[in-house]
Amino acid sequence: MKIWNKRLSTLCLASMILVAGCGGGKQGADTPAQDNGAKTDKKITYDMFFSLGIPEYPENGGEAKAKIIQGMEKAGITNVDFKVSLMGSEYTTKLNLLASSGELPDFFGVDTTTLTQFIDQGLIMPLDDLLKDAPHLMKVIPKERWEGVTFDGKIYAIPSGVREEPFNSPNTNGLLIRQDWLEQTGLKQPTTLDELHAVLNAFANNDPDQNGKKDTFGLGGSKTSQFNVVFGAFGVNPYFWTERDGKIVKGFTLPETKEALAVLQQWYKEGLIDPEFPVMEPKQFETRVTNSKVGAFEYDAFSVDPKGATLPEALVKATPTAKLMMVTPPKGPDGKMGYPEVNPYAGGALKSISAKTEQPEKLIQMLDWSVSDDENGGVNLLTYGEENVDYTYDKEKNLIAQTSTYSELYQKGFSNPVRFVQVVDRRWTNDNVRTALETASKDLIKNELWKAVPAQLDYPDLENKLWLEYFVKIVTGTWSVDKYDEFVQKYYQQGGQEIEKQANEEWSKNK
Template sequence: MNESKKRRIGSMLMVGVLLMSAVLSGCSSNGGHKPADSNTTRAKLEIKNGKYDPPVTITYLRPWGPDVKFKPGEDQDSNVHTKWAKEKLGIELKNQWVSPSTNNAFETKLRLSLASNADMPDIISYRGEFNLVRELIESGKFVEAGELFDQYAGETWKKAINEDPSVWYPYMQDGKRIGIPILDYAYNGDPVMWIREDWMKKFSLKAPKTLDDLETIMEAFANRDPDGNGKKDTYGLTIGFKNWLNTWMSDAGWVFGAYGTMPNQWNLTKDGKLEYGSVTPEAKQALGRIRDWMSKGYLPEEAGVYDETKAAEEFTAGKAGIVVGPHWMPSWPLEDVKKNNPEAEYKAYPIPAGPDGKAGRHGTSNANGVILINKDMKNPEAFFMYQNYLFDHYANPETNGEFEYGFAEGYDWVMVDGKPTADAGLAGGYAPEKYTLTFDGARIPSLNMAALTSRKEPTTPFEKKVRSGVSEPMLEAAQIVMNQKDIVFNQMFTGAPTMTMQMNNDILAKMEKDTFSQIIYGKSPLDSFDSFVEKWKSSGGDQITKEVNEWYQSVKGGK
């Protein structure tokens, strides 16, 4: 997950629009808007039968990932989604150019366009490298979108974004909201503990409520031959900290959480200030615990060179009995557990507590990406009509509505024997929502977990879709996530690198990783942590802390 950053930018121009509130009546929740600046020299758009007539064109750019596939004869500019947008809304969608997301091809081409001062499209939707977002904002080519959002966004969309207004923070400058965050499902990456249940049964082990309980389990998994092959070739817990200790899967951030902090991120203290979690006394305690586990053989020796996926493979291959990661892991990669051993079982457990009864896990942002609107876009209200419609009708579809079973029949759902099914093998496995300007159509953050954890029989199309085919382990894991929602440590600094970060962050990050790795592997004493903290503070850390808190106070005052 890329950490959101913030940098000073120049002032932005506001696109005015001469349009009465009724012009967006084609969107069910768009009533009550006031006319925009009457000094605008643009033609008024006409709406007939709920769509623009004549049609309006929106040019855009977005990366196209390898997960997006089209039917024969369709492509990025001509497909079931573009046809729907024109027929339903009178909006023609046109890529300014098409580039894949792999190998930084999209980023490279977009940076070349910026460097040559090429015209930008009406809309850029992007999720990925945050530095590129800042470069786009600093180009001065994009409008302050917050005012447009206030004016044209429908109530469904506004309520969704207001579930956590801090999603605006990465794109704010002096209280202004430059980019519109693309919403994702809440808690989607918050971790639970996955344990080999057949190994637990073999040794009659109980659920781990504390780190001490967990050590009892890890000792059995590492030393008592849980797979029965007569070899000492299994581990208690698999983690991978090549990319750091607090990551999206196979992480060890929860060990720090058990002591009351979270490494490699900025946490909110009781006095309302931000502190860097890797330099706290609690971080030292957690490092000591992980160091002890490594010395006892509870962790893979290769943990320091494993990334998140490689570490998880130790679990799916039957080499490790515990892995920590999101509730959706049964869909991937844990489906390989049964493929490798049909007799294997796994189950989700809550994150265990530390010596003082504390438990903690990293949190997940409600946003995943940003929308930037060109300051020269002639009719920005057209984009809001498009997105409002998706929020009002696709995000939580109506029974008997056009999206009741999916986006489009023959793509993400199909009728079989008179009944609709979203089975990918039958429907073809196409996902038209991935063709949309915002990658997923529209998502209301709280909706997904609410559907997964509801004790009632699913009744709405969304609930039925979410619950259909979901394994029992995933449902149990989702419930655990919500039961432990109060233990979350959210990343509180989501701005661009501060001035001192730009100069010193690489040095500080290397110092941190080297010190932590040396301690975990027993090559340096635990007390070397203290000298690391002193050096971190004197090498720019104290100044960064000051700048981070100044940023935090500045965004808290904005929307």
């Protein structure tokens, strides 16, 4: 069955640029190609291509390559070499050019849309038989993640993995609140929408920074903000597929979304939300935070540590008493709550093997070793470098202390460029960050379907433009909340009905 009936030729034939080939698993000159799956043990070099903009990584793999190969040999994986190529913003364009020229790399990152296109073109190898000999991959990758990369009963990509510690959940974002402002205004951490409303009101009107001016807002954001915490209090996320009456529907078509919009419009009218959020760039928003103009905003859990990221470091530098805390998502009127779960297939997390790759069973061995933390496993080496040189490990505290910076690791040839399969591993975090990460991950709004369907490419403006227009104009009071009903009608009339139909067909396959 064809998964896609069109598109790849449209995407790729526009360019006649010749791209240097990097596929096919390069073997020695005296090594014949594999015949009918017969295994050989001749030396092979696997070409790998990942969506990463890391200029420090050396083209030849740096000093780390010999150590990595030595580590594989110690684990019994011999006659294997690798070459990693990286590209930033133009990654997808380059990958499509490689595909159109028949020169896909052996192992490469894909998004869900490209994955389905390449499967339809016969460019990607099914992995089911190979994964039978990959126990560490199967252990570290959650079972449900394989569903999103299974088409017509076959697995075509390797998702990212997750270590078992609770602070390793992929979810990192939630509502951060200025704890020092809470203390200043005499309030406690909000647990309901009503309590959050009271906190935001105090932040906007009770001079929490004690400068004698009314120049602060309760809730901040930028033009990319959706205020997920409010929608979560009604049990929905606008962009997620939600099960209702035996089928799935988009969150922004549900009546709960209208209720959330009504709350946001009221808060905006009361001056609790930064009025410039619809036109504010993310960097401008961060400046608002640094200058203590907003008391609550959605951001990542690492920001509770002043030394953990640029934003909190700049905030504490400007206001030494500032302290951020991650709060449990507040409950709505019916007791619903949650932050949206993170897309497990986004950000280059999916990796596929070219249909032309030779000795794929050896490549799978290599990938399986790369996520193993057994005695001869490779996960610590690839991620953190050499123990007692680039990092130390406190087993009792389960704490990794990095002595080499990421830039230094990249220059050596370690860390993200050679983390062939991404595994969430935050053993380097302190207790405060771990607590915040667990808070951000405990109560989640789930998405019933992460796979893209063809109709979503046919009607991209329904989410990217139509919903955003109604969202902004309703929240800011330009339109009444009742205008939301018009949005739902337009969505279905302009292509949403077909999107929903295809999504349910795909969803029903995995029920």
